[in-house]
Amino acid sequence: MTEQNLFHEIAAQSVEERLAAEALIVDVDGYEGPLDLLLTLSRTQKVDLRRISVLELARQYLSFVERAKELRLELAADYLVMAAWLAYLKSRLLLPPDPSEDGPSGEELAAHLAFQLERLQAMRDAAARLMGRDQRGRNFFARGQNEGIQRIRTVTYSANLLDLMQGYARIRTKDDFRPFVMDRDSVFTMEEALERMRALIGFTGSWTDMLSYLPDGWHKDPVKRRSATAATFAASLQLVKEGRLEIRQSDNFAPIQLRSLEEEQ
Amino acid sequence: MEQDPKMATHSAPRESDSLFDAPPMAEQERMVEAVLFASSEPVTLRDLEGRMPHGCNPGEAVEHLRKRYEGRGVRVVRVGEAWAMRTAPDLGFLMQKEIVETRKLSRAAIETLAIIAYHQPVTRAEIEEIRGVSVSRGTIDQLLEMEWIRLGRRRMTPGRPVTFVVTPVFLDHFGLESARDLPGLKELRAAGLLENRPPPGSLPLGQSEEDEDGGAQPELFEE
């Protein structure tokens, strides 16, 4: 009765619903994954999502998968994983609980699935309400002519003669300590990177690849490049911490991007 | 109607206990009006305070101004921590010329946006758990680019995943004073639908890694 059931039910539905149901069978691509499909199927029960029969839903879903197989439709792996899981859930719901088996009960699993469906539906409703609101640029408008509120930033740097002399003295005497200093030819320090970045970030209004901040001549040699990349990354994080930069990486190993926060300060 | 602005600005100090007396409130209101009017983007009280003469109370001035514009063709609205002037929504029909065609957002983008707004701060894995499918990079990128969402603080859980939150630009676009004013937020919270309820045991939803061996277990699909 299982797979026939869905199609009988569908036969009894309005044309519109039938069209929707057919679309469901012919065009799985129209669904955003198994949960979306389950949500659509659950509507055929015509009850509040809180009173949904998960057992019935599992039957509907499994008949759908059966039917898809008959029609030799390629189902994406996640649909099959869901089918497997629902088959398991169905057996948990139908069979008396096995005391030797650990883990959540069939009812707990069913309740969570019902919760997920209800939550997804709630988010869809919320999205629809949000998009139904008055929107800027469509229903209400900002000032059409920005008269330009300006922010003029003047930075004055302070340094006195003592700073200057000490700085010079520091350089002229540092070679005394030469034996203790590691060879830094191929090392770009975080301090240097930080100094470099501070001077440059003011011009970064839009997202910019972090690698574009590497100093000239540090791109080719892999050792130098590695050091410069690490230092620039550490310096970027420091600037993020100081609230001067934003940083983002959209995916693993994707380019790390930076953007200045200066203007919003 | 009002006192002459020049008079107000240049009038001799009244009997005051301070040499640097703040301008009268009516004058402060004018100042706030001019700044909010001139700026197409919301202006924070802090920014207002920085622009106005010492001792001004921009918060009070904004409140006066907001009342003054009640029922007018232009309104003073709050956007997060800032204030802005916007045309009254019921007059949108006059503004056909000004309407900017915005890029049509995909259903996935709209749902992702709603989930971020209602569940913020929320991780990508949580968005995927709620939607039951993986979130494409393009969707997040698009929302980031529109500046409707931004990165929030990292979640203090293993892997320290980044979270997403909505921005003042989002609030401004949808005419919201704060994310707390999202429609139906209270009801959703009361219904427990904004909880991050972990699945009992493990579920196949939103855990795309598990799809890897979906094909290796064909016997599971037979009943």
Added chain:
Amino acid sequence: MEQDPKMATHSAPRESDSLFDAPPMAEQERMVEAVLFASSEPVTLRDLEGRMPHGCNPGEAVEHLRKRYEGRGVRVVRVGEAWAMRTAPDLGFLMQKEIVETRKLSRAAIETLAIIAYHQPVTRAEIEEIRGVSVSRGTIDQLLEMEWIRLGRRRMTPGRPVTFVVTPVFLDHFGLESARDLPGLKELRAAGLLENRPPPGSLPLGQSEEDEDGGAQPELFEE
């Protein structure tokens, strides 16, 4: 203060001789207000008339609006044949905000500046050799922008590199009559600024003339 806009919009038609009665003047005024606010350009009466419901009198509405804004922070002004809203001229000072920040010059900048002061005219390669690290372009740019250094004559060596020298602004800031007044290493040590013995074969300081052909004396930078 004003009548409720909704009321005005939806009020029953007054005793009118036309079926398509124009909205009440207060409502027309709201409309003009919203349009003038949202438009990026001044709007002509004809344009207003085209946008507003049939039978409106934009000229009268603009006149009401102009009066309403008299003395406010924003004014309704005539621009040629058109109308626009502008902030009151006496409040222009609010539109600009100067932020003056004082920052400590970075160590790299100070060291670079010191080398230029003591060794001028000096090329970038020489500065790097003395500091032992590369000099970022940002540091040089910053010093140039502050007008503490400027470009000197090109060095007559292969590549004709530019040299840097300090400026009168620099001398003025540090209270020096000339760069030669800068104390030498001996004096620095005597003043307790140098605790270490001089490196063997160290340079005579403050003898900037000798650097003239520094490219020909690479040993100057060897210690």
